[in-house]
Amino acid sequence: MLNPIMTSSAVRRMRSVRLPLVLIGYAAFMLGVCLVQYLPFMQGVRVTMLNIGVNTYGMLLMLQCVLLVLIAPALTSASIAGERERQTLEMLLVTRTGSFRIAMGKLLESMMSLGLVVLCGLPAMAVTMVIGGLSLTQILLAEIYFLALAFAAGAIGVFASALCRTTMIATIVSYLLILLIGFSLCLPALLGYSQNVTDVLYDAKLYAALTVPACLRLFSPLFHFNPGVGAFALIMDQTNMLADYFSWRPWGRVLATYKMMDKIGMQRIVLLNVAGLVVMGLLFSLLASFFVRRREGKRKGRK
């Protein structure tokens, strides 16, 4: 049987005006960005930059990553804290539905909505495919990555929602958590590698001799959970637009990281990152189910 929490929450969300507004806004914004980018192209201005389509695509990628990370907590932070505020949670907790099923139901329902959001970005992506030279696989990979990103961010939102008493606090906590996670998972690039590793990577001969598995072993496993790494790999795979910045020796460990990514292959990095984000999402939903009930024991602030 389908998870009742999921279906019922979905029905209620679909009947409210908020989600359609978010969807329309999102699609319109993406198409708007496309339009602005392509305006000179359409007016027949001679464009020297032939990869305008690809560039727009890179921009859309970044925008969508940022927007999804912003939207996902907003859509999920009310999921459990909202029931607490409404005083409906207790009646749910005395049913046969366990905490994990409640957390999962909420997460799945949010994923359906977030899936729709991702879908609404597709028209703009399609436009870039027509103009810029992008392959279907690349678009597909990007969409998969978006879903994984939304899943992880949504799970953090559900976790914060299970943890906090009000939706407001849950929203703030989930943004803070995302910031914290994003930042701390960048640390290996700044501090993580020894001088030895960077020396190997800078030496053209040694670098050429390095195999992919060996490189994967060097690569910090924390990166697989860092959404930024996935986004970066996607952009590099499809546009190469940031390559110039990363040929710079003084960047040290950052450059080393980039070289490793290049060796491993950007698409493989994206897939690993997708797996990492899914694992992170599952972990947070497990944690969430732990806190759904725990808080009720110490309910305060009743009328």
Add this chain to the structure above:
Amino acid sequence: MLSIEGLTKDYGKKRAVDHLDLTIRDGEIHGFVGPNGAGKTTTMRILATLLTASEGHAMMDGVDLLKDRRKARMMVGYMPDFFGVYDHLKASEYLDFYARCYGIGKKDRERMISQLLELVHLSDRADDYVDDLSRGMKQRLCLAHSLIHDPRLLILDEPASGMDPRARAEMKSILRTLKDMGKMVFISSHILPELSEMCDSLTIIDHGKLVFSGSVDALSDQMNGRNPLEIRLMPGTDSATEERLVRILRENPLVEEITEEMTGLFRVRMGGDDASLMELLYTLVEARIPVNDYHRSSMNLEKVFMEVTGNA
């Protein structure tokens, strides 16, 4: 049958429920009374598996509700004191949602929902949004929700608080129907008279401790012994005689407290049985006190409640 033994709940250092014992028989409506903060909600939330008890057992049909929570949830229906409803959901969908949370199959769900809506007189509101119902209707709907999985024990925490007199009367008739179906109903209130009308038995608690538990008749009997004696003197009795009366009363070891309600009317708190009451009357007559009226006042339940919980 539900039998609770030694139920105790500590919130940190504060003891909210203190070794509570009580028994509810099948097909019995059991009232639960106590002043604010007595521990009623705490007890009920423990039985509904929302809180863990610090100590104690609650056995029902061979299941310890405090230990085997999964089974307990299927056996207990709970209506909280404060609750909300979902927006954008119709009354029938609302019940359907909870039915599915209890894992009830589609056919049973449909049958159950129409029966329950019938029971709480909301059949004509099945397609209205729950949010738009009045408070009393929401309460009736919530009552229906707590019955959706056909529980043996129904726990209602102050269900009548938002209802008008008519709705209360309907509530009573609903509860009687449930009683006839053999369910146990455990219902809390601040208002003893209201409960005593519809309950078979009662438990009174104060500061987490059991004050009384038993049938409503037993309560009245027990309370009668504590009712004050009223002595009215002939109108126009002089104050010297009144003073003599007070002196005689003071000399009686059973007398605890004497108050003069108005001129010529004395209210005397005293222990002892009917025989000692007679003994006192003889003394008064011998002393030629002009007693006009002499009886134990019968106390109403409201006063009983104050009496029982007031001096703890």
